[in-house]
Amino acid sequence: MLWILATITFFMVRCAPGGPFDTDKPIPPEILKNIQAKYNLDQPMLVQYGHYLADLVRGDLGPSFRYANRTVNEIIAETLPVSAQLGLLGFLFALSIGLISGMLASSKPNSLRDYVPMGLSLLGVCMPSFVIGPLLVLVFALWLGWFNTSGWEEASDRVLPALTLGIMYAAYFSRLARVGFLDILHQDFIKTAKAKGLSAGRIFFRHAFKGGVLPATTFGGLAMSGIVCGSLVVETIFNIPGLGRFFVQSAMNRDYTLVIGTALLYATLLLIMNLVVDIAYVYLDPRVRHD
Amino acid sequence: MAVLDVKNLKTYFYTREGVVKAVDDFSFTLEMGMTLGIVGESGSGKSVSVCSLLGLIPKPPGRIVAGQALYRGNDLLQMSESQLRRVRGKKIAMIFQDPMTSLNPYLRIATQLTEVLAMHTDMTASQRLARGIECMNLVGIPNAASRIHDYPHQFSGGMRQRVMIAMALITDPDILIADEPTTALDVTIQAQILDLLVDLQRKIRMSVIIITHDLGVIARLSDRVLIMYAGNKVEEGAADDIFYRPQHPYTQGLLRSLPRLDVEHEELPSIAGSPPDLVLLKQGCVFAPRCPQRQAVCVEDRPIPIKRASSQHTAKCHWSADA
Structure with missing residues (x-):
């Protein structure tokens, strides 16, 4: 899977017009030659590809073409923790707020408890992060002065970016949880549970929970990928030194190795997330287990 | 002695189309250790009537408009939700029609089976499990000790209904309500489940209410039979009275439409017409539009139950006294 992706990105970035060392002023041919030799760009493409794969297998993503004397590994090691923290916070926020509000809504449909979260979630779904963030x-930050407007130094600097990143997904989670729980609460086995004299709380958390969160779980993998992509925008809004900005920049700069490196990293993340979702699915729904 | 005495129960549903009188003036008495069968076609209010007793009607749109349901002298209809919860499952247990959907697919049998005990008794976890296995043995589930840890989808339909029955019996309830316990099962399994119910009742001596549209089931199980039509109890009596001396034209029609081996049929007789829309019920007898013996008075007045002098046998028909 990852190898296919590496191959596709490898050839695609090279097909794109322009190269990493294009500048407004023409570089003297000798210097260009030297530079290309340093990065193996003077060799046939298949040879370059062979070199790249050999390095990749050893976990070496190669030198950055644009940031002199830095390797892609270094850049990732430096910025990934920041992005990962942001993504994780955003995801946790989305999941917790989404599930809780969705469950609240489903526990009393067509009441205030349903309309308020659902109205808010409609707003959340509709507003893109580049609107929510500045808002x-x-x-x-500006009116109430609770937080800094941007940056990534203090712990409180994490709050607004994580909110911005998570709100849309919180809204989706909320709607999915509501639908999931409403569906489950109308099943026959809930009536059985009531007839057994169980309390409403036990029925909700014991009998309806697993089935109720299933739709939201399915969406979890998708949300994770959305949050990863969303972090590109959010990091720009809040001026956060994360990986997302390097990813965007590298595509602009034709920084071949950095593009492939970050793309591979994101892909790996998504694969892992999907695996996690599948495992969660098996845990939640015994019917998909094979024995 | 009566364990359950229901008087003049009325459960209405307030819908956009109008008021659906799902149960309209329904009374019965359940004697200790006896089996009462409630028969009627789909939508006649059989399930709604018993669900009303246990507060299992969705409200809104449902509302219990009037009535009294005395369980050992306490009115179930006046109880708070928490009082009612102590009756449900512990004193009055219920089994439902479709065992495929009535068990929670996400939880192990052990959890579902024994949680009633956790709720209503102070047994320890291992005592509860032992009791669960005991009940599974009682209803004839092989390898109960290991199968109790399985999930519902690992059981067949008949076995799941046995699990449902075990779940209902686990607290030793006074009353077991079986709402169409065999309808969703295939015929051979139906017979096994009926045998099991007959057998269990002989062993445990609890009172049973069995709801069905299958007269054959009623004939095998019931001491008393109650016939419902359009939310009304149209006839009630001992099983023999109902089967051999039916009074109400609807009951007579039902019995005539049973296939018989000793009579040659060109076509199975049926009752002309279809059940009424419960929103549009008129003032007269609910069965009048389809009744072969209809007279002017039937369309004008709702009949009151008339008792036959000889027995505990009543029919809600203007003409039954003459029979």
Whole structure:
């Protein structure tokens, strides 16, 4: 899977017009030759590909073409923890708020408890992060002065970016949880549970929970990938030194190795997340287990 | 002695189309250790009537408009939700029609079977498990000790219904309500489940209410039979009275439409017409539009139950006293 992706990105970036060392002023041919030799760009493409794969197997993503004297591994090691923290916080926020509000809504459909979260979630689904982000900054940073407008130094700097990143997914999770629980709460076995004299709380958390969160779980993998992509925008809004900015920049700069490196990293992340979702699915629904 | 005495129960559903009188003036008495069969076609209010007793009607749109249901002298209809919860499952247990959907697919049998005990008794976890296995043995599930840890989808339909029955019996309830316990099963399994119910009742001596549209089931199980039509109890009596001396034209029609081996049929007789829309019920007898013996008075007045002098046998028909 990853090898296919590496191959595709490898050839695609090279097909794109322009190269990493294109500048406004023409570089003297001798210097260009030297540079290309340093990065093996003077060799046939298949040979370059062979070199790249050989390095990749050893876990070496190669030198950055644009950031002199830095390897892709270094750049990732430096920025990934920041992005991972942001992504994780955003995801946890989305999941917790989404599930809780969705469950609240489903516990009493067509009441205030249902309409308020669902109205808010409609807003959340509709507003892109480049609207929500500045709006949050305006209210909480500029007016109320609770947080810094941007940066990544203090612990409180994490709050607004994580919110911005998570709100849309919280909204989706909320709707999915509501639908999931409403569906389960109308099943026959819930009536059985009531007839057994169980309390409403036990029915909700014991009998309806696993089935109720299933739709939201399925969406979890998708949300994770969305959050990873969303972090590109959010990191820009809040000026956060994360990986997302390097990813965007590298595509602009034709920084071949950095593009492939980050793409591979994101892909790996998504594969892992999907695996996690599948495992969660098996845990939640005994019917998909094979024995 | 009566364990359950229901008087003039009325359960209405308030829908956009109008008021659905799902159960309209319904009374019965369940004697200790006896089996009462409630018969009626789909939508006649049999399930709604018993679900009303246990507060299992979705409210809204449902509402219990009037009535009394005395369980050992306490009115179930006046109880708070928490009082009612102590009756449900512990004193009055219920089994439902479709064992495929009535068990929670996400939880192990052990959990579902024994959680009633956790709720209603102070048994320890190992005592509960032992009791669960005991009940599974009682209803004839092989390898109960290991199968109790399985999930519902690992059981066949008949076995799941046995699990449902075990679940209902686990607290030693006074009353077992079986809502169409065999309808969703295939014929051979139906017979096994009926045998099991007959057998269990002989062993445990609890009172049973069995709801069905299958007169054959009723004939095998019931001491008393109650016939429902369009939310009304149209006839009630001892099983023999109902089967051999039916009074109400609807009961007579039902019995006529049973296939018989000793009579040659060109076509199975049926009752003309179809069940009424419960929103549009008129003032007269609910069965009048389809009744072969209809007279002017039937369309004008709702009949009151008339008792035959000889027995505990009543029919809600203007003409039954003449029979």
